[in-house]
Amino acid sequence: xxxxxxxxxxxxxxxxxxxxxxxxxxxxxxxxxxxxxxxxxxxxxxxxxxxxxxxxxxxxxxxxxxxxxxxxxxxxxxxxxxxxxxxxxxxxxxxxxxxxxxxxxxxxxxxxxxxxxxxxxxxxxxxxxxxxxxxxxxxxxxxxxxxxxxxxxxxxxxxxxxxxxxxxxxxxxxxxxxxxxxxxxxxxxxxxxxxxxxxxxx
Numbered sequence: 001x002x003x004x005x006x007x008x009x010x011x012x013x014x015x016x017x018x019x020x021x022x023x024x025x026x027x028x029x030x031x032x033x034x035x036x037x038x039x040x041x042x043x044x045x046x047x048x049x050x051x052x053x054x055x056x057x058x059x060x061x062x063x064x065x066x067x068x069x070x071x072x073x074x075x076x077x078x079x080x081x082x083x084x085x086x087x088x089x090x091x092x093x094x095x096x097x098x099x100x101x102x103x104x105x106x107x108x109x110x111x112x113x114x115x116x117x118x119x120x121x122x123x124x125x126x127x128x129x130x131x132x133x134x135x136x137x138x139x140x141x142x143x144x145x146x147x148x149x150x151x152x153x154x155x156x157x158x159x160x161x162x163x164x165x166x167x168x169x170x171x172x173x174x175x176x177x178x179x180x181x182x183x184x185x186x187x188x189x190x191x192x193x194x195x196x197x198x199x200x201x202x
Contacts, residue, residue: 023047023051023054024047024048024051025047027046027047027050027051031043056130057091057130058132060126060127060128060130061130061131063123063126063130064127065123065124065128065145066145066148068120068123068127069116069120069124069145069146069149069150070149071116071117071120072114072115072116072149072150073115073116073117076113076114079111079115080153082108082109082110082193082196082197083108083109083110083111083115084107084108084197084200084201085106085107085118085121085122086106086200087104087105087106088105088106088107088122088125089103089104090102090103090104090105090126090159090161091129091130092129092130092131092133092135092138093133094132094133094134094163094164094165095132095133095134096165097165097169099163099165099169100163100164101129101133101135101161101162101163101164102161102162102164103135103159103160103161103162103177104159105125105158105159106156106157106158106159106197106200107121107125107142107156107157108155108157108187108197108200108201109150109152109153109155109156110152110153110154110185110186110193111150111152112150112151112152114150114151114152116146116149121146124142124145124146125142128145135159135161135163135178135180136180138159138180139157139159139180139181139182140182142157142182143155143156143157143182143183143184144182144184147184152185153185153186154183154184154185154187154188154189154190154193155182155183155184155185155187156181156182156183156197156201158179158180158198158201159178159180159181160177160179161178162175162176162177163176
């Protein structure tokens with residue numbers, strides 16, 4: 001059977017998510033592949049623990065970010081200056097090695113008649129972070145979700161994170177931080193407004 005045919009057969013069989021038991025069995029297979037005995041006392045409960053950990057790490061797949069931002073407020077007395085939530089901690093995992101990405105997010109927007117509770121901004125960051133990610137896409141998704149939900153004058157997102165796929169494997173470069181940004185609307189087009197946000201994100 002060719003590789004293409006084998007892949008097509010597997011994809012056809014995967015009509016739904018695997019069960020918890022199937023997920024735990026997959027972990028036991030990986031433990032055996034790594035050279036250990038999944039029936040050893042120290043590992044006997046590891047498959048169940050890892051599956052529970054995955055449920056927590058990837059809880060964002062069950063969250064619809066637009067719903068998080070669906071409740072907004074218009075009683076702002078005409079407030080139209082920048083709103084910034086600084087240093088939001090987040091934990092994610094890279095889609096290439098499933099290695100941790102640990103960082104902080106700076107999220108800002110210039111309202112256009114409507115604002116959202118600040119906890120919702122943090123929840124949007126978490127909803128997208130709790131998935132397999134690359135930092136560039138994570139940055140863009142957060143910004144786009146806020147733009148689509150609030151229709152503000154502008155949105156800005158900056159993420160600063162360390163990647164364990166860089167520090168704990170491969171080239172082993174410790175204390176290296178990746179910075180990404182996404183600007184929309186006036187925060188992209190107006191250099192003064194953009195610099196105001198970037199100064200707050202330092």
